Amino acid sequence: MQEISTDVAKKIKMSREAELNMERCAEFMARMIQKYGKKILDDIAAESNEQPEQPKQVE
Numbered sequence: 001m002q003e004i005s006t007d008v009a010k011k012i013k014m015s016r017e018a019e020l021n022m023e024r025c026a027e028f029m030a031r032m033i034q035k036y037g038k039k040i041l042d043d044i045a046a047e048s049n050e051q052p053e054q055p056k057q058v059e
Contacts, residue, residue, distance in 0.1 A: 014022070
């Protein structure tokens with residue numbers, strides 16, 4: 001993951017500090033999605049009386 005963000009940072013001329021902040025933000029968002037994603041989808045489904053959509057598999 002670090003290699004990818006470094007490449008992106010070079011393309012957009014991002015400072016090292018900004019790059020690290022972006023990486024921390026992305027990691028935080030990934031943790032929150034893993035932790036709360038299912039609950040939020042279930043809550044949305046309950047509000048709309050629908051079942052949560054299953055992710056489509058890419059072939």
